[in-house]
Amino acid sequence: MSVTRDDVQAVLAGITDPATNGPLNASGAVKALTVDGGTVRFVLEIAASRAAEYAPVQAEAEKLIGALDGVEKVTVVMTAHSSPAAPPDLKSGRAAPSGPQKIPGIDRILAVASGKGGVGKSTVASNLACALAAMGRRVGLLDADVYGPSQPRMLGVSGRPASPDGKTILPLRNYGVTMMSIGLMTNEDQAVVWRGPMLMGALQQMMNQVQWGALDVLIVDLPPGTGDVQMTLAQKAQVDGAIIVSTPQDVALLDARKGIDMFQQLHVPIIGMIENMSTHICSECGHEEHVFGHGGVAKEAAKLGVPLLAEIPLHLSIRLAADGGAPIVVSDPESAQAKAFLDVAKHLIDAGSA
Numbered sequence: 001m002s003v004t005r006d007d008v009q010a011v012l013a014g015i016t017d018p019a020t021n022g023p024l025n026a027s028g029a030v031k032a033l034t035v036d037g038g039t040v041r042f043v044l045e046i047a048a049s050r051a052a053e054y055a056p057v058q059a060e061a062e063k064l065i066g067a068l069d070g071v072e073k074v075t076v077v078m079t080a081h082s083s084p085a086a087p088p089d090l091k092s093g094r095a096a097p098s099g100p101q102k103i104p105g106i107d108r109i110l111a112v113a114s115g116k117g118g119v120g121k122s123t124v125a126s127n128l129a130c131a132l133a134a135m136g137r138r139v140g141l142l143d144a145d146v147y148g149p150s151q152p153r154m155l156g157v158s159g160r161p162a163s164p165d166g167k168t169i170l171p172l173r174n175y176g177v178t179m180m181s182i183g184l185m186t187n188e189d190q191a192v193v194w195r196g197p198m199l200m201g202a203l204q205q206m207m208n209q210v211q212w213g214a215l216d217v218l219i220v221d222l223p224p225g226t227g228d229v230q231m232t233l234a235q236k237a238q239v240d241g242a243i244i245v246s247t248p249q250d251v252a253l254l255d256a257r258k259g260i261d262m263f264q265q266l267h268v269p270i271i272g273m274i275e276n277m278s279t280h281i282c283s284e285c286g287h288e289e290h291v292f293g294h295g296g297v298a299k300e301a302a303k304l305g306v307p308l309l310a311e312i313p314l315h316l317s318i319r320l321a322a323d324g325g326a327p328i329v330v331s332d333p334e335s336a337q338a339k340a341f342l343d344v345a346k347h348l349i350d351a352g353s354a
């Protein structure tokens with residue numbers, strides 16, 4: 001029998017949080033809970049001064065969860081929330097938020113996600129951001145793809161973001177899109193090994209300390225899969241919808257399904273799916289070929305009851321534009337390839353999602 005999040009929550013409900021004297025699952029101290037097969041992980045986010053009081057709580061949680069049927073491994077990491085360490089102006093005077101919060105000045109947050117890597121999620125995110133900006137929306141793009149941040153290259157921006165006051169970070173801007181990337185916080189060739197709590201800190205910093213200004217929509221380019229970044233984003237910020245990008249092959253679809261399931265569990269509405277690399281159009285002769293099959297995403301979307309937003313062709317011009325630092329909706333807005341993205345952007349605006 002495999003263990004579920006509900007099983008774990010039920011155990012946590014029976015443990016007392018020393019800070020609130022209430023159940024641990026309701027106090028907001030448990031973050032980034034993941035149940036992956038027989039492995040259960042979560043973070044206990046506590047005040048540094050209370051670390052000693054929480055040590056028995058950590059031990060009790062590990063013991064009780066470890067005794068559940070189907071649990072093979074339990075990891076409970078304690079981290080201190082950094083309230084005394086110069087919070088940004090935006091948050092001053094407020095208690096640390098627990099549930100998903102609206103970010104001041106940002107009307108909506110849209111996540112662009114994929115189950116599998118390399119399916120074109122970042123390409124879709126950058127083109128949608130530029131398309132929405134071209135249509136007059138105030139757009140931010142947060143590149144949270146810690147494993148392969150690509151938005152600086154795709155939007156043709158480089159250099160380090162400035163922090164004149166040492167507390168807030170000034171984002172970069174191109175093609176009408178305000179952009180910040182976790183990739184700009186590290187050296188270009190540095191392989192970053194992010195651990196859960198570090199990731200959570202970095203993501204929160206991106207959301208709360210970057211001077212996004214007033215935005216109609218913040219698009220978040222997530223890493224592939226269903227990990228800590230996705231969990232943290234949905235638990236900390238109110239995410240208004242997720243767009244799932246997939247190629248038509250079965251392997252990609254299988255992972256896309258997991259992604260959809262995760263967002264549903266996190267109560268994030270699925271706005272729709274996009275089939276990328278749907279069909280290959282030869283840039284020489286215009287001949288159309290279904291390299292990865294075609295229509296798989298449409299079928300999957302119909303099965304899951306989520307809208308299919310677009311079928312984007314596999315076309316050399318899309319890659320050249322992305323690699324060249326000017327997404328196709330900017331470099332060749334009249335092309336059929338750009339139109340596919342522009343149509344999605346228009347649909348999002350019409351639906352009130354962007």
Ligand SMILES: Nc1ncnc2c1ncn2[C@@H]1O[C@H](COP(=O)(O)OP(=O)(O)OP(=O)(O)O)[C@@H](O)[C@H]1O
Pocket residue numbers: 114116117118119120121122123124145148150223224276277312313314315316317318319320322323
């Ligand atoms: N429709 C397309 N036609 C041609 N090339 C594409 C298309 N979509 C994406 N690509 C290219 O495929 C490569 C991978 O795309 P991208 O980086 O957007 O994928 P990703 O899903 O974000 O990957 P990662 O998992 O690494 O974040 C890039 O070189 C991009 O230019």
